[in-house]
Amino acid sequence: xxxxxxxxxxxxxxxxxxxxxxxxxxxxxxxxxxxxxxxxxxxxxxxxxxxxxxxxxxxxxxxxxxxxxxxxxxxxxxxxxxxxxxxxxxxxxxxxxxxxxxxxxxxxxxxxxxxxxxxxxxxxxxxxxxxxxxxxxxxxxxxxxxxxxxxxxxxxxxxxxxxxxxxxxxxxxxxxxxxxxxxxxxxxxxxxxxxxxxxxxxxxxxxxxxxxxxxxxxxxxxxxxxxxxxxxxxxxxxxxxxxxxxxxxxxxxxxxxxxxxxxxxxxxxxxxxxxxxxxxxxxxxxxxxxxxxxxxxxxxxxxxxxxxxxxxxxxxxxxxxxxxxxxxxxxxxxxxxxxxxxxxxxxxxxxxxxxxxxxxxxxxxxxxxxx
Amino acid sequence: xxxxxxxxxxxxxxxxxxxxxxxxxxxxxxxxxxxxxxxxxxxxxxxxxxxxxxxxxxxxxxxxxxxxxxxxxxxxxxxxxxxxxxxxxxxxxxxxxx
Numbered sequence: 001x002x003x004x005x006x007x008x009x010x011x012x013x014x015x016x017x018x019x020x021x022x023x024x025x026x027x028x029x030x031x032x033x034x035x036x037x038x039x040x041x042x043x044x045x046x047x048x049x050x051x052x053x054x055x056x057x058x059x060x061x062x063x064x065x066x067x068x069x070x071x072x073x074x075x076x077x078x079x080x081x082x083x084x085x086x087x088x089x090x091x092x093x094x095x096x097x098x099x100x101x102x103x104x105x106x107x108x109x110x111x112x113x114x115x116x117x118x119x120x121x122x123x124x125x126x127x128x129x130x131x132x133x134x135x136x137x138x139x140x141x142x143x144x145x146x147x148x149x150x151x152x153x154x155x156x157x158x159x160x161x162x163x164x165x166x167x168x169x170x171x172x173x174x175x176x177x178x179x180x181x182x183x184x185x186x187x188x189x190x191x192x193x194x195x196x197x198x199x200x201x202x203x204x205x206x207x208x209x210x211x212x213x214x215x216x217x218x219x220x221x222x223x224x225x226x227x228x229x230x231x232x233x234x235x236x237x238x239x240x241x242x243x244x245x246x247x248x249x250x251x252x253x254x255x256x257x258x259x260x261x262x263x264x265x266x267x268x269x270x271x272x273x274x275x276x277x278x279x280x281x282x283x284x285x286x287x288x289x290x291x292x293x294x295x296x297x298x299x300x301x302x303x304x305x306x307x308x309x310x311x312x313x314x315x316x317x318x319x320x321x322x323x324x325x326x327x328x329x330x331x332x333x334x335x336x337x338x339x340x341x342x343x344x345x346x347x348x349x350x351x352x353x354x355x356x357x358x359x360x361x362x363x364x365x366x367x368x369x370x371x
Numbered sequence: 372x373x374x375x376x377x378x379x380x381x382x383x384x385x386x387x388x389x390x391x392x393x394x395x396x397x398x399x400x401x402x403x404x405x406x407x408x409x410x411x412x413x414x415x416x417x418x419x420x421x422x423x424x425x426x427x428x429x430x431x432x433x434x435x436x437x438x439x440x441x442x443x444x445x446x447x448x449x450x451x452x453x454x455x456x457x458x459x460x461x462x463x464x465x466x467x468x469x
Binding site: 080 | 378380381384414416417418419421422423428430431464465
């Protein structure tokens with residue numbers, strides 16, 4: 001029977017949650033790297049036992065951990081993320097130039113085909129790649145040298161490159177997103193980049209339709225249809241049908257179009273999930289009711305999914321990397337909260353149950369569907 | 372023999388228990404001790420000093436013989452008691468955070 005492995009990053013360590021294909025009983029291991037912030041863990045599609053984890057701390061900086069046995073044992077690999085050449089400046093919160101400074105790795109994206117190749121999205125925003133299993137890292141500097149880079153500004157969480165989408169049908173095509181610069185795409189494996197923000201509208205910036213400066217929170221795609229992208233922006237849920245060349249709003253009847261994660265059903269490319277959050281500044285579910293919203297029409301029309309989720313006195317958040325789907329049938333959907341709960345649905349969101357309730361604040365959730 | 376006491380998270384990372392002892396050639400300075408420490412335990416590179424600037428990370432301090440040596444030049448000779456191994460060099464994480 002198939003198995004499921006959830007990789008959960010929290011503010012105080014990593015946890016690995018495993019189940020069989022029924023997804024009813026779960027074993028929990030961890031904390032791994034207790035006391036460290038684990039922004040993200042992810043497994044290689046080419047070798048599911050190879051996992052990478054971003055471990056960081058305000059005291060000791062960045063460490064990258066690697067497992068070759070599905071998370072049972074780990075070993076540190078390379079942690080030197082050195083910007084290529086003279087890093088230059090971006091804009092600080094007050095609008096003054098600020099030197100590019102490495103803070104941490106937000107997101108690790110293993111290659112679709114090579115278990116030794118993995119990409120890292122970092123703060124201050126840049127994209128790095130390792131081709132030796134994480135031992136050494138090289139920046140793909142074309143992104144940071146884009147003409148607009150000196151005008152990029154951080155979002156509240158820092159100027160982070162948090163989303164990396166590898167296009168399975170165009171090997172040189174990568175889409176990334178930066179808070180708060182926006183989305184960018186390369187079609188030549190990272191040598192050159194261009195903004196893909198046409199159609200976005202952000203009232204919090206001087207020119208609401210500027211080419212860059214948008215606070216994109218997350219982008220998702222379905223592997224079978226990589227030209228279709230779904231975006232949760234600071235405000236607005238957006239859709240592109242041309243690999244980001246243009247975007248249109250699909251927020252529809254959502255109770256609020258603010259939120260962080262967005263994901264796509266494993267077998268239904270028009271079925272998408274978001275978690276609406278009240279903002280600005282509150283960052284908890286509207287009315288204290290934790291609701292996942294599902295659209296089966298690629299946006300516009302949304303239904304609230306509430307069965308098994310707390311519908312009173314709930315004031316947690318769900319961060320941008322804290323939702324994932326498995327590839328079983330029916331599709332499993334998972335998300336973690338800042339209150340330490342990890343919820344699972346084994347029926348594509350119709351009903352939910354907590355796997356665990358009292359972890360440290362959850363930063364990221366990834367899922368592996370194992371044979 | 373130079374004695375170095377690391378904070379617990381770095382001992383875990385380097386898989387060491389208790390003090391670390393290092394052979395360090397004269398002159399014994401913060402830089403030469405940390406160079407020797409990172410040579411013995413490459414996993415500690417970047418965790419005490421920045422990879423590029425070699426500046427001490429802001430939330431770490433270096434103490435010895437009851438003194439805070441954090442703001443001394445990294446090339447200033449350490450106290451004789453450290454150089455002779457009578458006293459350890461302490462790498463200390465700030466007691467702060469949530």
